[in-house]
Amino acid sequence: MFWLRHSTGDGSPVAAGPGSEPVRGPRRINTVLAGVREFLTHGTTLGTVPTFVLSQLYEVADDRDLPMQARGEGSHLRYYAKARHRAAEPQEPVGRASDEEVLALLRACRSARDRFIVLLLARTGLRRSEAVGMRREDIHFILDASVLGCRIPGSHLHVVRRDNDNGAWAKSKRSRAVPVDFLLVQAYDQYVVERDTCLEARDSDFVLVNLFRPPLGAPMPPGALNDLFDRLSRRAGLADGVHPHALRHGFASNAADAGAVLDEIADLLGHASAASSQVYLHPDPQRLRSAVERVAALAPRRNG
Template structure:
């Protein structure tokens, strides 16, 4: 690690079983970095995380190990110097094996990207402590112990005494920005720009059911229960709904949560699926496939759609609709969650619909819109009028 010109790159490993994960390759020796490779295999197969998670972690580890080599330190010595690593991350640009940085240069990574890299590094260092490759003192360099008295009541529960949790010591301050949600007008514009039933179904799966792009691309026919009574299928969930199930689809589509969930759907989504089923039946290559969303025009025709294709579709639809910005998949999911909240949905309902393991993740959707704030003030005014009467 002491070579200042250490050349590393993320590398996709294809196992004989067909499973895949990303690692970090030392290009000078053409071998994976041993500790990182073991960690990423653990993430992929031991923790049952998505292939895309290992890709994100591999990119982060490349940056971390490059900084370690550039500073002339072994990675075991760097847990207490993550503040310096954060500064380096903001300003260092990698040009091949050379680090280009200097005083006064513009930041090349924003706070969200810095935090993503730091999260991966913390997971790596925690794992090395667990397997005995790093001293336990490293954990004290990574985390402070904090209590939950500052957390919302919904998160703390009914416990009288405060609970304690580990809080990351190093974290870049992220500007408090409004929730990036698609407006109803943008959703309608995207739907009008769709030229196929499949494209309309994709938009509605995210905007009306709150699915992530990987969850939508990973749907199989067995997950679709668009019937009044699905008990003959062995399903006790009433009404039309779909199931989000975590499985490896081979296309990179992956449900983030390990817990399966059932999501109720409305008539618009059922109708869109019926129209797509007719369209899909006209593709001979897709007839026998089990994955719902498949390629109908681009090669390989009939193959399952990849999650990245959903982003590409929304770019085209946003341009075709004449929108001022590109609506990303997560903005549609935010739109669904915000609409549920503004229609009176409770936080536990939103949490279940979105598949969040913790209610903390759901809190971001509870920021009231200006319309909700205006309505709240007007409701107070109406109560005053009632009192005057």
């Protein structure tokens, strides 16, 4: 660990003292260590590396310290191999996008497509790759989708994992349907009218396509949403900027503030476990105050 942090790898002596800058960051160190562990583990299966080496790389841990939601079904103890060596990576928390920030982004939009994108992420919690990977067949914005062969009631969209030409990739293998409200349906209708004016876009099955820069009609790549939100944030005067993923956090938090329970939020976000959704919840301060105020005031209680 020390060598990876401070050695340049050119054979020169490692000179590290107080205040010295590391050569490699924690993420790079962990990437190297993961490769070494896999290489040596493979070597033990081939018999070219002694099996005792694995005990130097891993320790046996159990799931007693894991959250209840992460333990799975059953009451018996589960064991797993935990890497002994891992550099601590600094966490960069993503906050929720506030309603005021979403409104500011919408006011900064100059096209129906951009307004639809902002509302799509804010009102459904889609990941950026899920958004740009959507096809027109995934949009079921009608009250009775049975005419399309779909059993999901009400207006909704489908998130489907596909191998897309634009590099978009839905993280979850499990397809899901996400209900939508009238605001998103209205924004989509306006976008369809705008999209139809671009002749090159008419033959594309992707929902989100290039309308204002070449190649016209081509599906937007995931990175294009980052660029879009950077421009909108600057135009809206948002000093800290709003990342697309912050709208996903905002959606989950708004759903919780409105009374949705954790398993509902997990399904909407496409999480396999409800525990994964907890990091997306940033309760509104007023909801925290209401929770405290709902607790009965201290008073002597009579028995019997």
